[in-house]
Structure formats: C-alpha cells, structure tokens
Amino acid sequence: MEKKVETPEEREHKLRLLICDIGRNLFNKEYIAANDGNISARLSESEVLATPTGVSKGYLEPHMLVKVNLAGDILEAHEDYRPSTEVKMHLRVYRALPGMGGVVHAHPPFATAFAIKGEPLDKMMMPESVIAMGDIPVAQYGTPSTEEVPDSLEPFFGKKSAVLLESHGAITWGKDVMAAYMNMERLEYTAKLTFLTRMIDGERELSPKRIEELVALRSFYGM
Numbered sequence: 359m360e361k362k363v364e365t366p367e368e369r370e371h372k373l374r375l376l377i378c379d380i381g382r383n384l385f386n387k388e389y390i391a392a393n394d395g396n397i398s399a400r401l402s403e404s405e406v407l408a409t410p411t412g413v414s415k416g417y418l419e420p421h422m423l424v425k426v427n428l429a430g431d432i433l434e435a436h437e438d439y440r441p442s443t444e445v446k447m448h449l450r451v452y453r454a455l456p457g458m459g460g461v462v463h464a465h466p467p468f469a470t471a472f473a474i475k476g477e478p479l480d481k482m483m484m485p486e487s488v489i490a491m492g493d494i495p496v497a498q499y500g501t502p503s504t505e506e507v508p509d510s511l512e513p514f515f516g517k518k519s520a521v522l523l524e525s526h527g528a529i530t531w532g533k534d535v536m537a538a539y540m541n542m543e544r545l546e547y548t549a550k551l552t553f554l555t556r557m558i559d560g561e562r563e564l565s566p567k568r569i570e571e572l573v574a575l576r577s578f579y580g581m
C-alpha cells in the first residue's frame with residue numbers, strides 16, 4: 359500500500375504531541391524542576407516550535423507551544439503563552455546547523471553537578487557512549503537570557519551534540535527532537551555513571567586501541 363504523504367498540519371500536530379511527551383519524560387525523570395528547561399523542534403527551514411515560559415514541562419498541552427522564526431519573532435502563540443528567553447540558545451543552534459531539527463535544555467542533577475564544578479565528562483568508559491557521543495565538554499558560563507549563553511556554544515557547533523552549561527545545566531541537539539532528547543538521556547547517564555564509578559574508586563577508561571575501534575564504528579552507525 360502506498361504511504362500517505364503527511365500534510366504540514368499533520369506534521370506540526372505530531373511534533374506538538376511529541377514535544378509534550380518529551381516534556382513529561384524530562385519531568386518524570388527529574389531532569390527539570392518547577393518551570394525549568396525547554397524543548398524545541400524545527401518545523402521548516404525558518405520556523406521553530408518551542409515550549410513556553412512559566413509552565414511546567416511535565417504538564418504541557420499541544421496548544422501551549424509557540425511558533426517562532428529563527429530571529430525569535432513570535433509567529434503564532436495562543437492565550438498568553440510566550441517563548442522562554444532561553445529560546446535564544448535553541449535558535450543559535452538552528453541558525454548555525456541547518457541539519458539539526460531539535461534542541462533540548464534541562465538541568466539533570468548528575469550532569470548539572472558536573473556543570474557546577476565546571477568539569478567535562480571526558481572519560482571514555484563505555485562503548486555506547488564513545489560511539490554515540492565522545493566527550494561532553496563544558497560551555498563557559500553566561501548570564502541566562504543574554505547572548506553570552508548562545509555565544510558559549512559556538513565552539514562546539516559541528517563537533518558536539520551534547521554540552522554542559524557551566525554552573526547551569528545541559529543542552530543537546532540532534533537531527534530531530536527525539537534525537538536531541540536521547541542525547542540528553544545519554545549525557546545524564548554518562549554523568550551518573552561517572553559519579554557512581556567515583557564511589558567505587560574512580561573511572562576506568564577503555565584502552566586507546568579499543569577507543570579507536572569504537573570511533574571507527576561511528577560512521578557505521580551513521581554518527
């Protein structure tokens with residue numbers, strides 16, 4: 359049977375539902391507290407759907423999401439919902455990386471603990487993490503809502519898809535919003551494992567030869 363072509367409206371509706379779903383996951387996993395965190399997804403070359411400010415991302419409804427252009431101008435917003443000032447860092451990702459379709463920002467506790475210490479997660483301990491992510495760097499501290507935060511991400515564009523934000527939290531991006539969310543899960547998992555291994559005498563890295571083998575597998579997995 360021929361696959362029905364999705365209309366832009368259907369695509370937008372599906373994306374809105376998926377963003378709400380991801381919000382609930384971030385909330386239930388305690389990656390965000392109160393109204394923290396934000397999620398966005400690219401709708402088209404120049405349009406982005408973003409979560410609103412002042413709302414728990416665990417209780418999002420599809421109509422609460424706002425549509426903005428890459429400059430941050432509001433294209434569509436229902437009731438009093440407005441994008442977060444942190445949407446600036448999302449938009450910087452979309453402007454710099456046309457192939458990226460989703461961005462997630464959260465404050466997962468283990469990762470945020472390392473972000474507060476200003477310490478990157480750079481120990482190559484597990485095959486999956488080496489293949490999918492490599493090291494997770496720390497972007498220099500910037501005052502929230504200013505251009506300092508997006509500026510701090512610039513060095514990592516095209517090289518990384520998961521970054522700790524010094525003294526703040528973490529941001530991830532991916533080819534779509536699901537990929538960005540999975541990068542956030544992996545980032546927090548890496549931080550948690552790093553913490554746990556330190557409780558039992560510290561990290562133990564794979565050998566350089568084993569790491570090299572895994573890096574070579576990245577293209578095989580389409581990374």
Ligand SMILES: [Zn+2]
Nearest residue numbers: 395463526527
């Ligand atoms: Zn934040």
